[in-house]
Amino acid sequence: MHVIDPPNGGWSFATARESARFGACLANRVPGLPHLRGVQHAGGADGTLCGIPERRIARVRSLFVPDDPRSCPRCREEAESAPTQPCVQERLHDRVLESVRSEIRDELLAALREGANVPVWLNCPSTVAQHYARLDGLTDGAGPAAEALAAAARPGVANVEHDRWRFLVVLPEDGRPPVVARGPRDLG
Numbered sequence: 001m002h003v004i005d006p007p008n009g010g011w012s013f014a015t016a017r018e019s020a021r022f023g024a025c026l027a028n029r030v031p032g033l034p035h036l037r038g039v040q041h042a043g044g045a046d047g048t049l050c051g052i053p054e055r056r057i058a059r060v061r062s063l064f065v066p067d068d069p070r071s072c073p074r075c076r077e078e079a080e081s082a083p084t085q086p087c088v089q090e091r092l093h094d095r096v097l098e099s100v101r102s103e104i105r106d107e108l109l110a111a112l113r114e115g116a117n118v119p120v121w122l123n124c125p126s127t128v129a130q131h132y133a134r135l136d137g138l139t140d141g142a143g144p145a146a147e148a149l150a151a152a153a154r155p156g157v158a159n160v161e162h163d164r165w166r167f168l169v170v171l172p173e174d175g176r177p178p179v180v181a182r183g184p185r186d187l188g
């Protein structure tokens with residue numbers, strides 16, 4: 001048998017969990033207190049992980065890097081001990097569980113549990129989503145997938161590659177269940 005994907009031995013949702021990520025922020029200068037220039041803190045839901053309140057920080061458009069020598073030691077400690085996050089396959093698996101039961105859905109769920117490649121998962125305007133969905137290449141479930149895409153202004157669209165197949169998942173934005181379709185994978 002021709003093997004398309006390399007074996008993924010030992011892979012599981014548990015081993016594939018990812019470190020929690022936080023946005024970087026800088027503390028504002030406070031009169032009367034020493035100011036440490038360039039120290040980056042990790043931004044939490046309200047202020048930094050080391051406890052600087054939101055009104056005293058400026059959030060910057062980059063991620064907090066715990067290993068960086070300029071990073072705040074308390075934020076580093078908090079960031080490194082934060083609970084890990086599910087990987088992309090686990091997150092998509094949990095969404096696909098909401099979809100209507102079918103053979104294709106069950107195959108997709110099994111593929112995600114084995115760590116199938118997810119080259120695309122984004123939310124975008126319907127016209128852009130159509131491009132990533134590549135509806136012409138689908139052989140199973142193309143109709144309902146096209147309807148779900150057309151019905152949403154900004155749907156989520158994910159492609160999953162596994163074995164000989166490309167699975168498409170359309171995630172409507174209004175809480176309706178995801179729609180799963182499938183076509184032969186373009187093995188170029």
Ligand SMILES: [Zn+2]
Binds near residue numbers: 040042048051072075
């Ligand atoms: Zn800090």
